[in-house]
Amino acid sequence: MEKIFSGTLALDLGNTNTVIAFQDEKGKDLFLIDIPGITSSPGVIPTAVWFEGKENTERVGVSALKKKNSSNSEIFYHSNFKRLIGNPIESQNEKFLSPNESGEKFFKNLWDNIPKEYVIKRLVLTAPIDTYKGYRKWLINLCKDLPINDIALVDEPTAAGIGINVPLGSKIMIIDIGGSTIDMSVIKTQGGEGKSAPIAELLKFQGRDMSAISKQKIRCAEIISKSGSKIGGKDIDQWIVNYFLPSNQDERNLSIAEKLKCKLSNPKIKSERRYSISLFTAENKEKEFFMSKEIFEKILVENNLFNHLNSLLKDLLNEARGNFCNVNDLNSVILVGGGTQIPLIKEWISNEISGIPIKSPPPIESIAVGALAMTPGVKIKDILIKGISIKLFNKREQTHFWHPIFCKGQTWPTENPFELILQASKNDQKIFEIIIGETKTKRDFDIIFESGLPKLSEFQNEEEVLKWNKKPLKIKLKNGCKVGEDSLKLFFRIEKDSSLYIKCLDINEKELGEFNLGNII
Numbered sequence: 001m002e003k004i005f006s007g008t009l010a011l012d013l014g015n016t017n018t019v020i021a022f023q024d025e026k027g028k029d030l031f032l033i034d035i036p037g038i039t040s041s042p043g044v045i046p047t048a049v050w051f052e053g054k055e056n057t058e059r060v061g062v063s064a065l066k067k068k069n070s071s072n073s074e075i076f077y078h079s080n081f082k083r084l085i086g087n088p089i090e091s092q093n094e095k096f097l098s099p100n101e102s103g104e105k106f107f108k109n110l111w112d113n114i115p116k117e118y119v120i121k122r123l124v125l126t127a128p129i130d131t132y133k134g135y136r137k138w139l140i141n142l143c144k145d146l147p148i149n150d151i152a153l154v155d156e157p158t159a160a161g162i163g164i165n166v167p168l169g170s171k172i173m174i175i176d177i178g179g180s181t182i183d184m185s186v187i188k189t190q191g192g193e194g195k196s197a198p199i200a201e202l203l204k205f206q207g208r209d210m211s212a213i214s215k216q217k218i219r220c221a222e223i224i225s226k227s228g229s230k231i232g233g234k235d236i237d238q239w240i241v242n243y244f245l246p247s248n249q250d251e252r253n254l255s256i257a258e259k260l261k262c263k264l265s266n267p268k269i270k271s272e273r274r275y276s277i278s279l280f281t282a283e284n285k286e287k288e289f290f291m292s293k294e295i296f297e298k299i300l301v302e303n304n305l306f307n308h309l310n311s312l313l314k315d316l317l318n319e320a321r322g323n324f325c326n327v328n329d330l331n332s333v334i335l336v337g338g339g340t341q342i343p344l345i346k347e348w349i350s351n352e353i354s355g356i357p358i359k360s361p362p363p364i365e366s367i368a369v370g371a372l373a374m375t376p377g378v379k380i381k382d383i384l385i386k387g388i389s390i391k392l393f394n395k396r397e398q399t400h401f402w403h404p405i406f407c408k409g410q411t412w413p414t415e416n417p418f419e420l421i422l423q424a425s426k427n428d429q430k431i432f433e434i435i436i437g438e439t440k441t442k443r444d445f446d447i448i449f450e451s452g453l454p455k456l457s458e459f460q461n462e463e464e465v466l467k468w469n470k471k472p473l474k475i476k477l478k479n480g481c482k483v484g485e486d487s488l489k490l491f492f493r494i495e496k497d498s499s500l501y502i503k504c505l506d507i508n509e510k511e512l513g514e515f516n517l518g519n520i521i
Helices: 099-112 132-143 156-163 233-244 251-264 293-302 305-322 343-352 366-373
Strands: 005-012 017-024 030-032 044-046 048-050 077-079 118-127 150-155 171-177 182-188 201-205 222-229 274-280 286-292 332-336 388-394 399-406 418-423 429-434 436-439 447-450 453-456 465-467 473-481 486-494 499-506 511-519
Touching: 005 366, 017 099, 017 366, 048 099, 099 132, 118 132, 118 156, 118 366, 132 150, 132 201, 150 156, 156 171, 156 182, 156 332, 156 366, 182 305, 222 305, 233 251, 233 274, 233 286, 233 293, 251 274, 251 286, 251 293, 286 293, 293 305, 293 343, 305 343, 332 343, 388 486, 399 418, 399 486, 429 486, 473 486, 473 499, 473 511
Parallel strands: 005 118, 118 150, 171 332
Antiparallel strands: 005 017, 017 030, 017 044, 048 077, 150 201, 171 182, 182 222, 274 286, 388 399, 388 436, 418 486, 429 473, 436 465, 447 453, 486 499, 499 511
């Protein structure tokens, strides 16, 4: 019998490769999903679409890649479209599909081919920060009809940082050398210094569209500086082929060169060891050549890769300094993309940015792993649309007042309980009454009229708290307490079923019980 897994799917759409990862809700194990005919290796899908306008000729991933050299490929073959989604500035070539349509075809075909043993309860998507708003809008339209209740969105740099436990609020440099682009950025993650930690932005929760809720701020890392170019791993593959067969662009040779490049990127390989490589000549005949790590590094240098990297890094750091960020302010350098695993490139990074910790997570799936990490315990959190308070007595002023427990805009289920210590308001007090209230979901504003025109008052009334229409919980102590003496410890939490729980202890840590106070929705 086939084993069924239920949990969260993370999908990181890349310009060259897309990563699809799954986390089972019953464990912390991560699965990189293998889809025959689509994935090039488990979890890794070439971001490519072949589409001729008929459903039976639609292909994605490896199947699309195999059609690249076919006739009319300049019309029907679509790749490098991710960077154009939500980016109106970039010029777009005349193709059968627009970048948005290419992304839609790719995503929906991929979704339809996910193996049935994976039951997807939650979907976590990633987005680039430089085109976040436009990309987010595209994703919202794309996902509105998906048969899934919970969908969340995280920005790629924050996911990369959180995936390897970079402290919140840190300034980090990300160097991403992918198949077709080099991207360098200095960013500051959310959180730290008393600020709330970054969380995934909800697009859909429990089947409800959350994308337009104004209380959900777009939670992105801050871009300090950015530089990049349209050079990447595919160009390195072409340089390898050109070294032996100048101007040869046979797709088969590029695939052979890519495999050899990956092999030579292993740091354990000795520089002088030679490897055989058979390439196809213009006459469609195979010819054998020999390649070594030493020759590979020579190819990189002769094609001015490091001069180019130096130029990009110089631009990046100059812009960062203009935004009051120096190299010494960086917490770490994060390497993303397969190109950053080439030993000579790693050595260049270490030399140019010395003294800053370099973190190199698994280059392909690092962002997808971080995206899963941003939904703790593979749970997507909702946002409180009203505050929750407890009614207390102010002995000095002899009045009752509402004390906040959870504020509007906080996330739930809660990770840590809210602790509150109560004092006795009179001598020999044995009973404490727990009265809960909530703020109105919509705030009333004071309106005044000036010259017959309505205007908001400069000072607004505090939000009104409405007492819950439930019988108050009464906590009984064995021994009476003296007035003003710490007497009772309360721990409030909100569970995933939206129930507000309270755990009660006396001042000597003896448990007095745990109670469900009611539903917050």
